[in-house]
Amino acid sequence: MDNNKLKKLKGYHVVFLVQNSMVGLGLLSLPNQLSSMGYSQWWLPLMLGIIANLTLIPIIWLFLRYPQDNIFTLNEKMIGKVLGKALNLFLVMYLIIFIASIIEGYLDLIMIIALPDRTITTPLFIFFILLLYVVHGGIKSIARFCVMSFFLTVWMIYFLQWPIFEGDVRHLLPVSNFTLEEFLLATRNGYFAICGYELIMTYFPYIINQKKAFKNASIGIWITILIYTGVTIVSVMYFSEWQMEEVLYPILKLYKAVELSFAERIDVLGISLWVFLILSSAAAYLWVAKKGMDAFRSNNKTYHVYLISICIFIFINIPFSKDTQELIYDNLFYFKFAIILWPNFLILLHAVKSRRKQASS
Amino acid sequence: MNIRIIWLISCSLLLMGCASELKPSAVEDVALVSLIGIDYVDEEDMKVTLAIPQFSSSTEQTNQIYTTQAGMIKEAIVDLSSQADKEIKLNGLRVVLFNEEFATSGKMWEVVEHLYRNPVIGGNVFVVIVKDTAEGLLNGDYPDKPSIVTYMNALLKPKPHIMFSPFTTIHNFMYAHSNPVVDIMVPYLEHKESIVELSGIALFKHDKMEEVYSREEGQIIQMLSGVRKIPAATIPLSSNGEEREEVVIDFLNTEVDYSSNKDVDHPVLDITIKLKGSIYEYRGEKDLSKSSEYSKMEEEVRKFTEEQVEVIIDDLKEKGIDPVGLTENFRMYHHGEWTEEMDQRVLENMEYNLKVEMQILATGTLR
Numbered sequence: 001m002d003n004n005k006l007k008k009l010k011g012y013h014v015v016f017l018v019q020n021s022m023v024g025l026g027l028l029s030l031p032n033q034l035s036s037m038g039y040s041q042w043w044l045p046l047m048l049g050i051i052a053n054l055t056l057i058p059i060i061w062l063f064l065r066y067p068q069d070n071i072f073t074l075n076e077k078m079i080g081k082v083l084g085k086a087l088n089l090f091l092v093m094y095l096i097i098f099i100a101s102i103i104e105g106y107l108d109l110i111m112i113i114a115l116p117d118r119t120i121t122t123p124l125f126i127f128f129i130l131l132l133y134v135v136h137g138g139i140k141s142i143a144r145f146c147v148m149s150f151f152l153t154v155w156m157i158y159f160l161q162w163p164i165f166e167g168d169v170r171h172l173l174p175v176s177n178f179t180l181e182e183f184l185l186a187t188r189n190g191y192f193a194i195c196g197y198e199l200i201m202t203y204f205p206y207i208i209n210q211k212k213a214f215k216n217a218s219i220g221i222w223i224t225i226l227i228y229t230g231v232t233i234v235s236v237m238y239f240s241e242w243q244m245e246e247v248l249y250p251i252l253k254l255y256k257a258v259e260l261s262f263a264e265r266i267d268v269l270g271i272s273l274w275v276f277l278i279l280s281s282a283a284a285y286l287w288v289a290k291k292g293m294d295a296f297r298s299n300n301k302t303y304h305v306y307l308i309s310i311c312i313f314i315f316i317n318i319p320f321s322k323d324t325q326e327l328i329y330d331n332l333f334y335f336k337f338a339i340i341l342w343p344n345f346l347i348l349l350h351a352v353k354s355r356r357k358q359a360s361s
Numbered sequence: 362m363n364i365r366i367i368w369l370i371s372c373s374l375l376l377m378g379c380a381s382e383l384k385p386s387a388v389e390d391v392a393l394v395s396l397i398g399i400d401y402v403d404e405e406d407m408k409v410t411l412a413i414p415q416f417s418s419s420t421e422q423t424n425q426i427y428t429t430q431a432g433m434i435k436e437a438i439v440d441l442s443s444q445a446d447k448e449i450k451l452n453g454l455r456v457v458l459f460n461e462e463f464a465t466s467g468k469m470w471e472v473v474e475h476l477y478r479n480p481v482i483g484g485n486v487f488v489v490i491v492k493d494t495a496e497g498l499l500n501g502d503y504p505d506k507p508s509i510v511t512y513m514n515a516l517l518k519p520k521p522h523i524m525f526s527p528f529t530t531i532h533n534f535m536y537a538h539s540n541p542v543v544d545i546m547v548p549y550l551e552h553k554e555s556i557v558e559l560s561g562i563a564l565f566k567h568d569k570m571e572e573v574y575s576r577e578e579g580q581i582i583q584m585l586s587g588v589r590k591i592p593a594a595t596i597p598l599s600s601n602g603e604e605r606e607e608v609v610i611d612f613l614n615t616e617v618d619y620s621s622n623k624d625v626d627h628p629v630l631d632i633t634i635k636l637k638g639s640i641y642e643y644r645g646e647k648d649l650s651k652s653s654e655y656s657k658m659e660e661e662v663r664k665f666t667e668e669q670v671e672v673i674i675d676d677l678k679e680k681g682i683d684p685v686g687l688t689e690n691f692r693m694y695h696h697g698e699w700t701e702e703m704d705q706r707v708l709e710n711m712e713y714n715l716k717v718e719m720q721i722l723a724t725g726t727l728r
Binding site: 129259 | 368371452480481483484485532533535536537539540686689692693694695696697
């Protein structure tokens with residue numbers, strides 16, 4: 001194995017790492033999240049994809065200048081040791097809450113749909129063991145897991161043909177039937193599903209061919225965006241506007257339309273296979289949180305990952321009221337967006353620093 | 362090595378969770394409801410009848426039928442569980458039957474919405490309307506059929522000759538109910554002695570059932586909805602006294618094309634229907650081997666169909682019911698919210714130009 005080498009991610013690893021850390025829980029409720037735009041929502045994922053690709057540019061630009069650093073070590077370098085460490089701790093806490101929100105959302109879904117007569121503690125345990133197993137192997141193991149889960153789940157798109165037959169193409173028109181407020185709300189809610197590519201800020205030093213990282217990451221982003229666009233178009237065709245607003249997980253209703261002579265309830269199959277997508281994105285986030293912890297403690301210890309898992313586990317089991325939960329999860333978005341825009345600030349610092357260096361020399 | 366052993370032990374420890382007190386029910390302890398019948402009692406209550414197939418041959422009856430009166434479905438199931446020998450579950454639901462009175466009372470969508478919300482119920486559950494009572498239909502005696510459950514399942518499977526019926530699923534029902542552009546249509550069943558007949562389609566206006574259309578009328582609505590394969594139709598060409606001339610056309614392919622003038626205030630809709638068919642049976646004087654008489658017949662069939670479609674569209678416009686979604690052709694060019702009132706207004710004011718093209722492809726292997 002190449003555990004001792006730093007650089008271990010090949011081009012296709014980067015593609016699937018980016019792609020799979022984006023598709024998590026977001027896709028399940030995407031048409032519902034965008035529903036404020038009504039039928040005109042179908043092209044919005046394309047626009048979100050362009051935004052994602054644009055925000056990727058400063059990230060890659062910055063890290064090409066610091067090829068040995070990840071976001072946590074770079075924070076310490078740029079804004080000072082104390083401030084950097086504080087920020088890193090904050091980031092780790094944010095990541096813990098975020099992973100908890102992914103896992104909890106998925107397990108709630110499992111409880112509602114697949115296992116209505118059990119509690120979620122046992123599935124939660126099993127999930128964590130798998131998660132730790134994947135993360136244990138390091139970033140390359142996560143990348144391989146991402147490749148695997150992509151091919152294990154992507155064929156589910158085939159099942160969308162039933163709703164296409166039943167749907168009405170005329171729903172796609174008119175293209176721009178929304179107000180500015182509706183548009184902004186949909187963009188805000190929809191962007192949550194697009195996030196995930198910014199994790200490249202942490203595994204960038206592990207990429208073998210860093211010059212091509214931008215291209216590979218962009219391919220990853222656009223695979224996701226194409227899947228998202230396909231799903232939203234099918235949803236727009238299949239549902240009425242009321243249904244898109246009220247049905248929480250439109251994808252499951254799309255799968256319910258499937259008629260096969262030998263199998264029923266394809267939605268249960270779908271939601272069970274979805275565990276791969278959740279595992280791969282949770283694993284990527286958990287690994288990033290571990291790196292953050294490493295940077296905070298200035299050493300590289302395996303038990304950090306267990307420590308974080310325990311924190312996540314505890315956080316999931318804290319009985320928050322529904323209001324608090326919503327408040328926390330809703331505001332996560334702003335952190336997320338701040339993190340994506342953070343490299344721009346670092347670029348500014350970088351420019352100031354290099355100018356000072358030039359001036360002093 | 363060490364770590365693997367630890368993993369193995371910790372994983373096997375988890376298997377103990379499988380033996381917890383929360384045992385899921387075994388298959389033999391579950392009664393999967395296949396059909397639900399709902400009859401009108403009064404404003405508050407309904408009569409719920411469940412039909413559950415029996416797979417063991419120890420009893421003579423192939424189904425279990427339970428009936429109770431309740432305000433909601435779940436209430437009825439909890440109530441009936443105290444009579445049933447097994448745990449009642451809705452996972453295997455196939456068809457929900459409503460009686461006509463219940464459908465006209467306007468409460469039907471509440472029940473369908475409840476079923477639509479329930480995650481264990483599949484998406485392809487059919488909704489039908491029964492003329493008298495659903496309880497009577499489910500309790501009926503069908504000596505030459507295996508059981509009412511299999512009979513209903515087989516009856517509602519889309520087949521070429523019954524494509525006049527829309528086969529509304531729970532999703533279709535909720536879709537049409539929540540979409541201002543289309544109105545709901547549901548297959549209409551009649552219980553006659555030892556058979557059940559798909560005798561037409563029931564049309565809704567908003568929440569309430571308004572009309573029952575015959576099979577022939579249902580066929581035209583299906584044609585307008587864009588269903589490609591519709592059943593064969595008997596077309597009377599002329600009848601002067603004793604001598605009737607009629608032809609049975611098997612429609613091979615139907616296509617419908619709409620184009621609107623995009624104007625909500627003065628709506629005009631162009632409807633083009635292209636029909637391709639072959640002659641099944643013919644009774645009359647024409648010599649079909651002559652091309653002039655052949656095309657004359659084509660023209661006569663075309664004209665007859667056009668008149669029929671016109672009658673239906675005028676009738677729908679007059680009643681303000683739109684199961685086809687004709688107004689969708691105006692909505693797709695309209696900016697802003699499309700409300701129920703607007704839809705009604707567009708439908709009322711709508712003028713239309715109908716064009717039917719008929720092509721008879723073959724007359725069979727005999728001249």
